[in-house]
Structures are given as structure tokens and as C-alpha cells.
Amino acid sequence: MIKDSQYDAGLELRRAMFGPAGAEGQVEHTTAFNDKMQEVVTRYCFGDIWQREGLDKRTRSLITLAMLVATGKAHEIRIHLRGGLANGLTEEEIRELMLHSFLYCGIPAAMEGFRAAEEILAEVQAAELADV
Incomplete structure (x- = not known):
């Protein structure tokens, strides 16, 4: 795995959006089987495009x-909901995005988005209450 300034910038953004588990946690669990994919995600996705x-x-994040x-990528929706919240999305904006999606993606896709959003928002709210 090549580590350079672009990789470092990607890791820093992953950390800011997803916390240590989404940054170092992912990199630390990299195997010989998936190392190139982790490099691509860190360097090109988060170190370049983002x-x-x-x-x-x-x-x-909205896009x-x-x-x-x-x-219909429910697992990734959950991950990027956390990132979107870290990037400043509000609960209202997330709700409106999910509602709007039924017009163009269909009710099943929108419902999957709503389920994921409710799960993550509840987790985030519970964590915030625990910190108080």
C-alpha cells in the first residue's frame, strides 16, 4: 500500500467523517486480499474526489x-449518514432527502433509506445523551 500526502489527506477526512473506526479501524483491518481496495477508497475517494x-x-454528503x-446500498447508507452528520447535515435535511427519493427511486428504496436513517439518528442521539 502506497502512503503519501494524498493518502494521508484521505485518512484525515475519513477520520473526520467516520471517526477512528472508519479510518484507522478500516486500515488496521486491511488484509492482503482487500489492501488495494482500502488504498483506492482512502487515496482516490477521500484523498482526491472528496x-x-x-x-x-x-x-x-447529500449527493x-x-x-x-x-x-439500494443500505450498509453504505448507514456509513454515509454518520459522515453526513459530521459534515453538517441536519435531521430535517436527511428526512427530506429520504422523502424526496421515493419520487425518483421508488417507495422500497426510500423506506430502506428511512430505516437506515432512523437507526443511525437514534444511535447518535443515544450517544449524545450518554455524553451529557
């Missing part, structure tokens, strides 16, 4: 969530 000018990270709902 770092580009033109769209802020909050907007990128990413919409595409994940459209393609």
Missing part, C-alpha cells in the same frame, strides 16, 4: 446519500 473544489463536503438510496 477534496476537490466545486462542492463542499456537506453537499457531497452520496441520494445515490446510495437510489442504488
Whole structure:
């Protein structure tokens, strides 16, 4: 695995969006089987595309969530909901994105998005209450 400034920038963004489990935790669990994929995700996805000018990270999170709902990727929706919250998305914006998605993606896709959002929002709220 090649580690350079682009890789480091990607790891830093992953840490900011997903916490240590989504950054170092993923990298530490890299195997010979999936090491190239982790490098691609860290370097090119988060170290390049997510770092580009033109769209802020909050907007990128909205777009990413919409595409994940459209393609029915429930596991990734849950991951990117956490990232979206870290990038400043509000519960209302997430709700509206999920509601809007039924028009273009269908009710089953929207319902999967709602289920994922309710799960993650409840976890985040419980964690916030525990910190108080």
C-alpha cells in the first residue's frame, strides 16, 4: 500500500467523517486480499474526489446519500449518514432527502433509506445523551 500526502489527506477526512473506526479501524483491518481496495477508497475517494473544489463536503454528503438510496446500498447508507452528520447535515435535511427519493427511486428504496436513517439518528442521539 502506497502512503503519501494524498493518502494521508484521505485518512484525515475519513477520520473526520467516520471517526477512528472508519479510518484507522478500516486500515488496521486491511488484509492482503482487500489492501488495494482500502488504498483506492482512502487515496482516490477521500484523498482526491472528496477534496476537490466545486462542492463542499456537506453537499457531497447529500449527493452520496441520494445515490446510495437510489442504488439500494443500505450498509453504505448507514456509513454515509454518520459522515453526513459530521459534515453538517441536519435531521430535517436527511428526512427530506429520504422523502424526496421515493419520487425518483421508488417507495422500497426510500423506506430502506428511512430505516437506515432512523437507526443511525437514534444511535447518535443515544450517544449524545450518554455524553451529557
